[in-house]
Amino acid sequence: MLLENKQNEFREKIKAFADSKIAPLAVEIDREQRFPIESIKPMAEMGLLGMVVSEEYGGSPVDTVCYSIAVEELSRVCGSTGITIAAHNSLGCFPIYKFGTDEQKKTYLTRGTSGGELLAFGLTEPDAGSDAGATKSTAVKKDDHWLINGTKCFITSASHAFASIVTAKTSNEPGVKGISSFILERGWDGYDVGKKEDKMGLRGSDTAFLHFTDVKTPLGNQMGESGEGFKQFMVTLDGGRISIAAMALGLAQGALDCALKFAAQTSRNGKPIGSTQEIQWKLADMATEIEAARHLVYGASRMKDAGVKFSRESAMAKLYASEVGSRVSFQALQILGEVGILDNNYPVERLHRDVKLCEIGEGTSEVQRIVIARDLINSVK
Numbered sequence: 001m002l003l004e005n006k007q008n009e010f011r012e013k014i015k016a017f018a019d020s021k022i023a024p025l026a027v028e029i030d031r032e033q034r035f036p037i038e039s040i041k042p043m044a045e046m047g048l049l050g051m052v053v054s055e056e057y058g059g060s061p062v063d064t065v066c067y068s069i070a071v072e073e074l075s076r077v078c079g080s081t082g083i084t085i086a087a088h089n090s091l092g093c094f095p096i097y098k099f100g101t102d103e104q105k106k107t108y109l110t111r112g113t114s115g116g117e118l119l120a121f122g123l124t125e126p127d128a129g130s131d132a133g134a135t136k137s138t139a140v141k142k143d144d145h146w147l148i149n150g151t152k153c154f155i156t157s158a159s160h161a162f163a164s165i166v167t168a169k170t171s172n173e174p175g176v177k178g179i180s181s182f183i184l185e186r187g188w189d190g191y192d193v194g195k196k197e198d199k200m201g202l203r204g205s206d207t208a209f210l211h212f213t214d215v216k217t218p219l220g221n222q223m224g225e226s227g228e229g230f231k232q233f234m235v236t237l238d239g240g241r242i243s244i245a246a247m248a249l250g251l252a253q254g255a256l257d258c259a260l261k262f263a264a265q266t267s268r269n270g271k272p273i274g275s276t277q278e279i280q281w282k283l284a285d286m287a288t289e290i291e292a293a294r295h296l297v298y299g300a301s302r303m304k305d306a307g308v309k310f311s312r313e314s315a316m317a318k319l320y321a322s323e324v325g326s327r328v329s330f331q332a333l334q335i336l337g338e339v340g341i342l343d344n345n346y347p348v349e350r351l352h353r354d355v356k357l358c359e360i361g362e363g364t365s366e367v368q369r370i371v372i373a374r375d376l377i378n379s380v381k
């Protein structure tokens with residue numbers, strides 16, 4: 001795909017880093033469900049923790065195509081690292097950068113970018129998943145602070161993030177109007193992290209519950225005005241969905257690369273299996289779908305940078321790329337046969353397990369279809 005020189009050069013830099021520093025850890029962190037803490041500092045030094053933040057707050061800003069390329073290249077070798085970086089940048093840094101005060105940006109973004117510490121995002125609750133507006137967490141104002149109570153689940157980097165941006169209801173107004181947002185620090189009394197989840201895929205990433213019991217939160221840690229939380233989080237998810245699409249794209253590319261290598265190096269009846277039509281047709285379909293997904297991901301990225309509304313396009317990119325990721329990694333497993341299931345020299349089974357989350361996290365495929373269809377219908381009114 002035709003890209004600008006600086007975007008190609010950026011890809012080469014991230015690809016080399018991913019192959020040399022991230023790939024060697026991927027098998028072990030998946031097997032042991034170990035968070036790759038040793039990768040965080042090198043990634044911070046590469047600027048990968050501050051891609052959506054200006055230099056003023058310690059960031060290393062890149063355009064959204066480059067940001068997508070970074071998530072794609074990391075995910076190509078390790079989905080757990082890909083999602084850690086995607087969640088930190090899109091869901092942790094972005095809302096503070098977009099909606100936070102200068103003081104909040106100085107306090108939290110500087111630590112979260114050049115400071116090399118992670119940020120988390122708390123929207124989902126046990127009774128508020130796809131219906132994100134059903135938030136039950138509450139924030140009650142008492143003199144010079146808020147008291148926050150509630151439970152958030154499936155939170156990426158929950159145990160490692162030094163702070164999280166969360167939604168809570170500040171009034172009983174029906175619908176989403178009473179939802180506000182706050183920045184909470186992990187060290188505060190009443191802020192408890194649950195046990196790390198045992199997941200099918202992305203096993204190196206850190207996913208856990210967050211429990212808040214009377215967390216005393218300074219008034220200055222509210223983000224924006226009361227009642228703005230839901231919309232802030234929806235705007236944040238518009239961008240986050242591009243990064244999940246980029247993650248699926250990288251995982252799909254990783255699976256195709258394995259299938260190509262295997263098809264070229266494995267012979268049956270004296271010929272590489274890649275010379276047979278049934279394998280070639282699979283490879284051609286896989287590569288075509290990946291390229292189509294790449295166009296959607298970079299297209300949505302360019303729209304974000306152009307400052308135009310891109311909710312529909314980011315939902316389309318995520319919907320399509322995540323389903324392509326599942327199909328491509330499934331076909332790669334089929335090409336490898338038993339080797340794909342048994343042999344970690346070809347990590348296709350891990351990529352296949354990892355990519356499933358892309359059809360669920362940051363809005364299921366069904367939610368993406370709702371977002372796309374509502375936007376289509378509204379456009380003809």
Ligand code: COS
Nearest residue numbers: 123124130131132133176231234235238311361362363367
């Ligand atoms: N940008 C700006 N505003 C948005 C928006 C967006 N992308 N999406 C919705 N809004 C606004 C709407 O315009 C509406 O505002 P008004 O009341 O002023 O008109 C308000 O938010 C409520 O929107 P809507 O009526 O569409 O809300 P619903 O409760 O119907 O929710 C879905 C819609 C299903 C799309 C939403 O709940 C959702 O995205 N759910 C999935 C959540 C998710 O992705 N979770 C993953 C957690 S992160 S790992």
